[in-house]
Amino acid sequence: MVAPTLSPDEPATPETSPPSRARRAAPVLARGALAVGAGVLEYLSFPPRTVWFLAPIGFAILYWLLHGRRGRAGYGYGLLFGLGLMIPLLAWTGVYVGLIASVPLALAMSLLLALPCAAISVLSTVLPAAPVWAAMLWVAGEGFRSIFPFDGIPWGKTAFGQPDGPYVALAAVGGTPLVAFAVALTGFGLAAFVRVIVERRVAVRVIVAPALAFVLPIVAAVSALPMVGTDAQAGTITVAAVQGNVPRLGLDFNAQRRAVLDNHVKRTEQLAADVNAGRVKRPDVVIWPENSSDIDPYRNGDAREAINRAARAIGVPIAVGAVLVGDDGNPRNTVVLWTPDAGPTDTYTKRQLQPFGETMPMRSFFRLFSSTVDKAGNFQPGSEPTVFAVGAARIGLATCWEVAFDDRVRDSTLNGANLLAVPTNNATFGLTEMTYQQLAMDRVRAVEHGRAVIVAATSGTSAIVRPDGSVVANTDLFVPAALVEEVPLRTATTLSDRLGALPEWLMVAAGLAALGVAIVMRRRRRDPGREEENNGGPATEQR
Structure with missing residues (x-):
């Protein structure tokens, strides 16, 4: 066997051994x-x-x-x-x-x-x-x-x-x-x-x-x-965010959707009792969370009556986060403006759907690896940045996942919203940081668009955010609660929106x-x- 020949530039020392390579990797x-x-x-x-x-x-x-x-x-x-x-x-x-x-x-x-x-x-x-x-x-x-x-x-x-x-x-x-x-x-x-x-x-x-x-x-x-800016350019409005809570943590909470609806009805009726007793000011509008009624109130008489009862008790419109079933048999994640006298009067359907939750991208491909992909929904998106008119308020909506997207929130402001509402459902994620990360987005959006933001969550944290991003009030996690605050209505368009x-x-x-x-x-x-x-x-x- 012929011994290997070292090049003139290669020293015949242990420097070429593995320890040298380790030192170089350090x-x-x-x-x-x-x-x-x-x-x-x-x-x-x-x-x-x-x-x-x-x-x-x-x-x-x-x-x-x-x-x-x-x-x-x-x-x-x-x-x-x-x-x-x-x-x-x-x-x-x-x-x-x-x-x-x-x-x-x-x-x-x-x-x-x-x-x-x-x-x-x-x-x-x-x-x-x-x-x-x-x-x-x-x-x-x-x-x-x-x-x-x-x-x-x-x-x-x-x-x-x-x-x-x-x-x-x-x-x-x-x-x-x-x-x-x-x-x-x-x-x-x-x-x-x-x-x-x-x-x-x-x-x-x-x-x-x-x-x-x-x-x-x-x-x-x-x-x-x-x-x-934080000044009230179009007056003020008293808003309430109701957090009804869910029966228990976990992915199966939607199976108890009637209990979730009942929780929000009950907490709204308690708010009405507090108003009648003079403990809190009567709100001009109440915001319920996303999925507060996973039962379609257009198709289910019991759900419709329960929401009617809550609206009549509080005596003002309620923005109800509901799952509606379209004529095609597919669900829509919709916010319904529900009044004490006329019932449902206006709707906003979520436009930016959450992948792997409300929708399943490449469903047939991912099904090759797991049948659990069929647990994901087949929700259909909305197309319009509908603004709810309640007195002097023009309420723009960004449902949960949508608040992360610049254009979705901007559309509502440019469509005339002088107040923003974020109905959300974070119950699936338990006691994690998710809800606080999302609240941070709400606060940034308040500054970006110069609008107060009302956050209503099923299980928390719900919050009232001023146009400067400061939190006026917020709830704890997994407790029934209602926040009532007076917030400014602002019409000025920020440079960011322009x-x-x-x-x-x-x-x-x-x-x-x-x-x-x-x-x-x-x-x-x-x-x-x-x-x-x-x-x-x-x-x-x-x-």
């Missing part, structure tokens, strides 16, 4: 752990916690890791960041069916989240003002996840972790995309600023850009605070254009870089 493993930790910081910035400032810190760590890496390395670190964020954030999806539901969903979302991270790596060292373009690419990534897959899953958007911080004011200017841009830019700018300090590149021309990228978003957010999706599209276009320029610049540099490396010079980019 920094990669450390960076991977840091990426996961940065994702966890991002998760911790979401409610029910109020440490919103952890989000820009997480972004700073992420940008530090992505800076100068190749696209595939950036994708890997982005995937780890996504898992650190999405696995705990979406844990509620598996509360009753286990990890088989939550982990694949978190992985799918993380795979998508990693795409802008790969792009950020590509442009991080070749473009001036790289943190700005990187933040735009982050907005592009969130926009993509809002439309794909299955019509979009926007859960985990950066803005939804910011209802308690100053950044939320920017929602009134450019919606959730502008909030995400500002938070990401703060973090990316901070990382770039620290890098020039560490590398001792403190010349003014080098340090100014990252310093501005770090500071300006915070200044802009604080400056936007006066734009968040601009619509334009800020997002401009940021997406600018970010993608910057990425294209960066790819061209890297290709032009590639051959000189390789020649220098082959001649024994330093490599031109980090692996």
Whole structure:
């Protein structure tokens, strides 16, 4: 046997042994752990916690890791960041069916989240003002996840972790995309600023850009605070949110739908008794939750009479979350405006349906793996952003899942709503953080559209939110309750509503254009870089 010949550049030492490879792998493993930790910081910035400032810190760590890496390395670190964020954030999806539901969903979302991270790596060292373009690419990534897959899953958007911080004011200017841009830019700018300090590149021309990228978003957010209006431009209205509660936790609560309906009737009658006794002010309208009547009151006389009894007791219209069966035999998730005298007078049918719950995408395909897919509904979507007229109030509705989608809520405001209502049903998810994450979305929407928001949940947490995003009152979980508050009616259209999706599209276009320029610049540099490396010079980019 001929012994292998070492090359002149290869030392005949144990450095080529497996321990050397382990030592070389150690920094990669450390960076991977840091990426996961940065994702966890991002998760911790979401409610029910109020440490919103952890989000820009997480972004700073992420940008530090992505800076100068190749696209595939950036994708890997982005995937780890996504898992650190999405696995705990979406844990509620598996509360009753286990990890088989939550982990694949978190992985799918993380795979998508990693795409802008790969792009950020590509442009991080070749473009001036790289943190700005990187933040735009982050907005592009969130926009993509809002439309794909299955019509979009926007859960985990950066803005939804910011209802308690100053950044939320920017929602009134450019919606959730502008909030995400500002938070990401703060973090990316901070990382770039620290890098020039560490590398001792403190010349003014080098340090100014990252310093501005770090500071300006915070200044802009604080400056936007006066734009968040709370005055009653069309008077006020007294609203009530009734939380009837469900008989017990678990996926089978819908089987006890009559008990759920009875609970909401009973709690409304108790509210009427409190009004008659002078303990609370009589509301002008009552909001019931989504699924408060899973029995179709148009087809079932008992359900109809029960709702009539509640409406006559309180003496004002009730917005009833009901499941109606259409002529085609398929259900509709509908809110019915029910008056004491005339009964049902107007309806709003949910337009953005929840995949794997109200609908089952690719049902025949997924049935190959499990017959449980047939437990998902076959609900049919509505098409109109109907606004309920109650006195001076024009109530726009976003039913549960819809509040996560920018355009669905914006449609109602542009259709004349001066008050927003979010009927929701979170009982399936028990005592998890899901209901608090959704309430955070409601609070961001209040600021974005300059409207008070009434949240009525079957099991909590129900809440009354002022136009500045502050919570006036809220309930505990899994208790019957009724909230009664006076809220302002506002008619002014925020800049965010007037601009619509334009800020997002401009940021997406600018970010993608910057990425294209960066790819061209890297290709032009590639051959000189390789020649220098082959001649024994330093490599031109980090692996």
